[in-house]
Amino acid sequence: MNDTAQQRGGRTFFVWFGVVALFVAAVVSYLADSSPDGLEAVTRQGCETVPTSNGERLTGECIARSGTEHAFAGSPLADYTVLGNSGMTGVAGILGVLVTLLLAGGLFALLREPSRPTSGSSTTAPGDDDSSGTRR
Amino acid sequence: MHTTPLALHMTDGLLNAPTALLFGAIALAGIGFSLGRARATLDDRTAPMAGLVAAFVFAAQMINFPVLPGVSGHLLGGALVAILVGPWVGTLCVSIVLVVQSLLFADGGLTMLGANITNMALIGTAAGYLVAVALRPLARRGRTGLLITAFLAGTINTVMASTGFLLEYWIGGTAGFSVAQAVLPMLGIHLLIGVGEGIITALTVGAVAAGRPDLILLLRESRQGERTRTREDENRRSQQRGTVEGTS
Numbered sequence: 001m002n003d004t005a006q007q008r009g010g011r012t013f014f015v016w017f018g019v020v021a022l023f024v025a026a027v028v029s030y031l032a033d034s035s036p037d038g039l040e041a042v043t044r045q046g047c048e049t050v051p052t053s054n055g056e057r058l059t060g061e062c063i064a065r066s067g068t069e070h071a072f073a074g075s076p077l078a079d080y081t082v083l084g085n086s087g088m089t090g091v092a093g094i095l096g097v098l099v100t101l102l103l104a105g106g107l108f109a110l111l112r113e114p115s116r117p118t119s120g121s122s123t124t125a126p127g128d129d130d131s132s133g134t135r136r
Numbered sequence: 137m138h139t140t141p142l143a144l145h146m147t148d149g150l151l152n153a154p155t156a157l158l159f160g161a162i163a164l165a166g167i168g169f170s171l172g173r174a175r176a177t178l179d180d181r182t183a184p185m186a187g188l189v190a191a192f193v194f195a196a197q198m199i200n201f202p203v204l205p206g207v208s209g210h211l212l213g214g215a216l217v218a219i220l221v222g223p224w225v226g227t228l229c230v231s232i233v234l235v236v237q238s239l240l241f242a243d244g245g246l247t248m249l250g251a252n253i254t255n256m257a258l259i260g261t262a263a264g265y266l267v268a269v270a271l272r273p274l275a276r277r278g279r280t281g282l283l284i285t286a287f288l289a290g291t292i293n294t295v296m297a298s299t300g301f302l303l304e305y306w307i308g309g310t311a312g313f314s315v316a317q318a319v320l321p322m323l324g325i326h327l328l329i330g331v332g333e334g335i336i337t338a339l340t341v342g343a344v345a346a347g348r349p350d351l352i353l354l355l356r357e358s359r360q361g362e363r364t365r366t367r368e369d370e371n372r373r374s375q376q377r378g379t380v381e382g383t384s
Contacts, residue, residue, distance in 0.1 A: 018191065039322075042322045077242075
């Protein structure tokens with residue numbers, strides 16, 4: 001396997017990895033279980049959930065009673081919806097994946113070592129350019 | 137409506153202000169330290185991989201799976217990131233996911249961000265990494281060993297992350313509710329969630345190993361955990377591994 005073949009394989013792999021992440025967020029997210037998660041279930045022990053006109057309310061003695069609403073609870077993508085529409089979870093998921101990719105990819109591109117002394121020669125430069133092209 | 141409750145993401149108000157601040161400071165220190173150490177493992181190949189790993193963890197965290205009737209859980213990702221991109225870059229990956237979730241999706245309280253980062257990005261990643269490093273000889277032996285390593289690292293990462301919550305609540309919980317009563321249910325449920333985490337971690341690491349084993353940092357690192365090899369050395373090694381993987 002030569003360098004170029006390896007890098008071409010790398011690009012294909014990165015594309016697939018991104019596609020899988022988008023698929024999970026856009027499609028598989030609709031299959032997610034909406035039951036309370038582990039932490040919420042434990043912190044709700046001792047309380048009863050009472051449905052009210054605007055959501056649900058906890059009564060009794062439990063850890064979760066002291067929980068307050070998120071400061072951004074009214075924001076457009078709150079709770080992985082789009083403007084409160086949970087049928088749009090997939091769209092919210094795609095946006096989340098892209099924002100995360102942009103932030104993380106950007107940070108790591110800035111942090112990475114420009115090029116190590118041994119790979120700085122002109123013979124390896126085209127290969128380096130090739131691999132850096134996979135970032136976009 | 138609370139349609140998407142989140143495993144181990146604390147909502148605002150569960151901890152008092154001094155405790156929230158304390159863990160905010162711990163989270164910042166952990167992120168700062170990771171930023172310094174991450175540089176050594178990031179190059180033209182690992183930087184895009186790390187960005188994709190963060191995006192994948194975000195996506196996977198959306199998928200709550202059932203663990204008991206009426207109780208769900210989802211991947212936290214600490215062991216997964218530690219195995220794929222190392223503990224320092226991995227800590228940054230999970231931290232970015234938690235920040236995006238809190239700021240953009242109102243998931244995980246703003247004032248609890250420090251505690252949530254401490255639990256999932258610091259404790260979870262560290263626990264997953266320590267297990268993975270301890271089992272590295274097994275992981276290097278072949279595919280089954282790698283999958284077992286990923287599974288155990290994933291499971292223990294979830295349980296350890298949940299102990300972070302117990303510690304924080306013990307230090308500065310707001311409700312007059314004894315933390316002792318929460319210990320067993322918390323650990324028990326997170327052991328079950330951890331099994332799910334272990335399976336997802338093993339599946340993901342297995343998929344990467346099938347396509348690009350050279351992108352798994354756990355298998356690439358030297359004993360000291362630092363990358364000290366030259367580029368030629370790396371190429372030679374990945375070729376050797378390619379042959380080994382192909383024949384096993």
